[in-house]
Amino acid sequence: MRAAPTILHLDMDAFYASVEQASKPSLRGKAVIVGGLGPRGVVATASYEARRFGVHSAMPMAQARRLCPNGACLIPRFSLYRAVSDVVMALLRELSPLVEPLSLDEAFVDLEAGGTAFDAESALETGQRLRADIQGATGLSASVGLAGSKMLAKVASEGAKPDGLLLIEPGTERALLAPMSVRTLPGVGPATGEHLRRAGITTVGELAEAGEDELVRMVGRSHGVGLYRMALGLDDRPVVAERDAKSVSVEDTFDVDLHDRVRIRNEVQRLADRCVHRLRDSGHSGRTIVLKVRRYDFSTLTRSETLRGPTDDPAVVREAAARLLEAVDTTGGVRLLGVGVTGLADYTQEDLFAQSMAAEAASAGEGGAAEPDGAAEAAGTGGPGGSGAPAGPAGSGGPAEAPEGAEPAGEPEPARERRWAAGSDVRHAVYGPGWVQGSGVGRVTVRFERPGSPPGRVRTFRVDDPELEPSDPLPLVGEPAVVEPVPEEG
DNA sequence: TCTGGGGTCCTCACCCTC
DNA sequence: TCTGGAGGGTGAGGACCC
Numbered sequence: 001m002r003a004a005p006t007i008l009h010l011d012m013d014a015f016y017a018s019v020e021q022a023s024k025p026s027l028r029g030k031a032v033i034v035g036g037l038g039p040r041g042v043v044a045t046a047s048y049e050a051r052r053f054g055v056h057s058a059m060p061m062a063q064a065r066r067l068c069p070n071g072a073c074l075i076p077r078f079s080l081y082r083a084v085s086d087v088v089m090a091l092l093r094e095l096s097p098l099v100e101p102l103s104l105d106e107a108f109v110d111l112e113a114g115g116t117a118f119d120a121e122s123a124l125e126t127g128q129r130l131r132a133d134i135q136g137a138t139g140l141s142a143s144v145g146l147a148g149s150k151m152l153a154k155v156a157s158e159g160a161k162p163d164g165l166l167l168i169e170p171g172t173e174r175a176l177l178a179p180m181s182v183r184t185l186p187g188v189g190p191a192t193g194e195h196l197r198r199a200g201i202t203t204v205g206e207l208a209e210a211g212e213d214e215l216v217r218m219v220g221r222s223h224g225v226g227l228y229r230m231a232l233g234l235d236d237r238p239v240v241a242e243r244d245a246k247s248v249s250v251e252d253t254f255d256v257d258l259h260d261r262v263r264i265r266n267e268v269q270r271l272a273d274r275c276v277h278r279l280r281d282s283g284h285s286g287r288t289i290v291l292k293v294r295r296y297d298f299s300t301l302t303r304s305e306t307l308r309g310p311t312d313d314p315a316v317v318r319e320a321a322a323r324l325l326e327a328v329d330t331t332g333g334v335r336l337l338g339v340g341v342t343g344l345a346d347y348t349q350e351d352l353f354a355q356s357m358a359a360e361a362a363s364a365g366e367g368g369a370a371e372p373d374g375a376a377e378a379a380g381t382g383g384p385g386g387s388g389a390p391a392g393p394a395g396s397g398g399p400a401e402a403p404e405g406a407e408p409a410g411e412p413e414p415a416r417e418r419r420w421a422a423g424s425d426v427r428h429a430v431y432g433p434g435w436v437q438g439s440g441v442g443r444v445t446v447r448f449e450r451p452g453s454p455p456g457r458v459r460t461f462r463v464d465d466p467e468l469e470p471s472d473p474l475p476l477v478g479e480p481a482v483v484e485p486v487p488e489e490g
Numbered sequence: 491t492c493t494g495g496g497g498t499c500c501t502c503a504c505c506c507t508c
Numbered sequence: 509t510c511t512g513g514a515g516g517g518t519g520a521g522g523a524c525c526c
Contacts, residue, residue, distance in 0.1 A: 102526070340496090
């Protein structure tokens with residue numbers, strides 16, 4: 001067991017909401033809720049101001065709006081969050097080569113491996129300096145936990161929130177953990193928590209008292225042993241810098257349940273294409289195709305098929321997903337569909353070449369060397385019930401029944417209402433950069449402000465105003481905070 | 491008008507082979 | 509030749525995390 005508290009856990013405070021507040025000065029100090037805005041959207045992150053109303057992550061957005069009717073509800077802008085996250089992760093890598101990102105806003109760092117800390121004092125100093133550097137580089141606050149293990153460092157950062165730093169001194173772990181809820185421990189979610197509660201175990205101390213055998217009996221060997229060790233404050237998991245992805249998947253929840261079998265089939269094909277796109281972007285191929293269906297009653301089932309070899313061929317994945325769908329009863333409607341690929345392998349040019357050769361051979365009806373994973377069969381037969389499948393790839397992200405009809409190629413874009421998503425960045429030819437505060441009935445309301453400026457003014461335009469254009473997010477810090485003179489509203 | 495999206499890991503059942 | 513057990517591969521589902 002590690003003695004020195006040199007494992008650092010970094011947690012950016014209310015990350016998505018904080019980024020939005022930093023880029024939109026008028027939202028500072030206000031309730032901000034980031035998440036899906038559709039009828040089935042949920043909250044991804046709520047600012048601390050919104051949390052005071054009871055809003056929290058994973059809550060249905062409709063409920064969040066009821067609890068916090070004056071909160072600003074925004075869609076997530078992942079490209080911006082990723083850019084900010086890259087800045088933060090780069091600062092962490094200056095401290096140590098052993099940085100383990102958990103998500104865009106969280107990471108572990110082994111300070112000892114980087115030679116930046118070797119005892120409590122140097123760890124505290126490093127942690128404080130890191131928080132200041134993050135504030136300087138991004139304008140955002142972060143919480144830092146320091147301890148001798150990953151689990152305890154995470155517990156510490158949780159205790160440090162918001163905008164704080166906490167170090168757990170070696171030797172104090174058990175006493176510190178004992179009164180805490182079992183839900184504090186990683187791996188104890190609602191189900192395990194309830195299971196333990198029914199057995200009269202609600203605190204970490206009671207967990208330790210129960211003993212390893214009892215916990216194994218209750219929650220299984222792997223989980224039981226791990227839980228007991230955590231309850232004693234023991235955790236020797238190393239900080240791992242590089243982790244290979246094990247699966248790639250995409251899924252969509254529909255605003256209304258789908259009933260039409262043809263539409264469902266088309267959506268599965270579209271998801272398969274998106275999944276392969278992501279698979280190729282990540283430089284992988286995969287062997288097992290997984291179809292996920294969530295039915296009208298929220299029951300979820302998965303069907304999977306393992307091929308004889310890995311593939312990144314969209315036709316192969318589409319056909320496998322279609323076969324899996326045939327085995328699923330969708331009576332009553334489906335609310336979610338997903339397609340995933342697991343059993344990942346590194347993709348090579350040779351793989352691609354072999355696949356394209358095999359596909360050509362299959363389409364030419366030559367027989368010959370069959371694709372080892374059954375791709376030739378899948379690509380060649382067209383599959384049962386595939387009469388409605390388009391010959392080419394489905395339109396880019398468009399549903400089967402394109403609501404706006406086909407556009408004549410090469411012609412100027414036909415006049416249609418432009419859509420302005422709440423929270424998205426725009427630029428006006430006269431008023432400069434701003435963001436969409438809301439839109440409807442042919443009008444869009446824009447607030448003209450930028451990171452570092454004072455709160456800006458609001459103006460309303462026609463949705464088709466030619467002087468208004470979507471734009472990229474501005475950096476949170478770094479650009480001079482020029483405050484453009486906003487003409488007085490008449 | 492509850493309940494997203496993208497993941498990981500574990501368990502269990504079943505089948506097949508040795 | 510038959511049988512039982514071990515163990516791997518596969519498929520399905522659940523729990524959990526951010």
